[in-house]
Amino acid sequence: MIKTPYLLFLGDAPDDLAAKVARGIRDWRPDNCVGQIRMAGCQADVGLPDMTLAEAKAAGAKTVVVGVANRGGVISAAWKKVLVMALEEGFDLASGLHNLLRDETDLAAVAKATGRALHDVRVPDTAYPIANGIKRTGKRCLAVGTDCSVGKMYTGLAMDQEMMARGLKSSFRATGQTGILITGNGVPLDAVVADFMAGAVEWLTPDNDDDHWDHIEGQGSLFHVSYSGVTMALIHGGQPDALILSHEPTRSHMRGLPGYDLPGLEALRDMALPLAQIANPACAVAGISVNTAAMAEDEALTYLAEVETRMGLPTVDPFRQGAGRLVDALTVL
């Protein structure tokens, strides 16, 4: 559990893309952020007040979150200067970088001396159980994709936000490092040891009120041979009541696998639903989420209407249209 609110560290980001983690936190959990801290030459801006460490401290911030990618996989001396000062000022640090904060001897030493926490969210910090498959109370929704990186996290966050706006009971359950930084907790599922993957998902989505929905962040794809085992553990550990099919229609092959075509939405439905019904016989496909970022507005709307007719399921791009119709579909399940 990472202490909120955050001060977002943008470092010397060369552009906004390099600060996309900070942008995600700002967009989805603005209440978790008091401001941003930028170094000389920083070209990114997530639209929060610029603050010094002292100003952020006065504003109540508890954790400095590294919201920027590091170039060349090195945590630079210039970053270190700010991060060490943050520890000394009483902030915890949190990061999703491949290079772990804890492996930097200077940061580790200062954190120890000051009693501050270093959160490396790529590394599991919990001894997860083996999954027991016992049916849990409450409802769960999982987005499954025709491929990796087709908008599953965005879909879950948008549905959670929409349910909150309607006053419904809802939680986003993060399973990747960006999601964990956004919400302050979760399971870095791709770093969990194989035997405990499904158990980690059960742990993440415990018993809840009958009318509460967990929106579980999806990972990988049943059709992506590198990561399908992780997807499988989400389907069986999550025991979803509802699946959302996620797709990106302009991709020419599976991400990182040039020899592999993307499946159609029908193939995804026919593969994922029977697998999900092993853990939850009542599971249904509730809707379809399409990432149409690469399409013009009219082309996108035509495509969405075509898919909706063909599949007989509410079909939206939550970025263009919001997640309202997907939430409508859940609330009648």
Place this chain on the structure above:
Amino acid sequence: MIKTPYLLFLGDAPDDLAAKVARGIRDWRPDNCVGQIRMAGCQADVGLPDMTLAEAKAAGAKTVVVGVANRGGVISAAWKKVLVMALEEGFDLASGLHNLLRDETDLAAVAKATGRALHDVRVPDTAYPIANGIKRTGKRCLAVGTDCSVGKMYTGLAMDQEMMARGLKSSFRATGQTGILITGNGVPLDAVVADFMAGAVEWLTPDNDDDHWDHIEGQGSLFHVSYSGVTMALIHGGQPDALILSHEPTRSHMRGLPGYDLPGLEALRDMALPLAQIANPACAVAGISVNTAAMAEDEALTYLAEVETRMGLPTVDPFRQGAGRLVDALTVL
């Protein structure tokens, strides 16, 4: 890679069941064993010559393999005395125990001082790659089960042995600790980090001669919600040309999951084959392996004949009947 041949350590095993790992090594790789070493009170016997450490050394043994389960999860002082002496006599040690040899400070210190290796086969010792899905040369066979512990390892070992006896090119590829101790190498798949599971299976079953078969040790089941992610990684990382469906017909529920019924063989076929064809469109179901240990001979034969007719696939219990008909089915693929 564990150095062979082995001296099998049976310790103070209270019965033969406690020494089943040693029994497996003896049954499947007799050429890997020079003898057994037993302590006072040992009630197990795998039928190899009893040897002192000095005798085993003279007979060429390189590694003492712990072939017995430890009671109460403790490596006892009595065991330690023998294991320390083995290191001092120049043997490596290998173990599949939950408690790691390397975590015993005395064993670790003596191994370091003597320059001997401690092989804890439950722990991966390789940095596996992310799977790339590229089609490999050679052929691969994978047993997939309706449940865990239905005879998948036995089936793979029996098919490998049969192919070797026929002078065909064949390898058993171990993915669990018993299989690794039997063959001296492999991947402890249930202990691999999620992102690297499928890549570990690719690594384990590399390019080979066109007429060479890998028999990949199966794990878990697509229908077992605790471990299905591991099974999925085997199917996609292994990119099998042939699946063998494995079943135990007398079980009343999924192993460890009282609320879950076993699927039928048809359901297993219909789930596993389309998933396997994502990685290898040419994959086919070659045959069925049934563990009929809990049935009388005539009951078993009647059951096998019924399944063979119903499924239209060669159906055997390799323990009762050998794996010849399953190998026949592969060689026509």
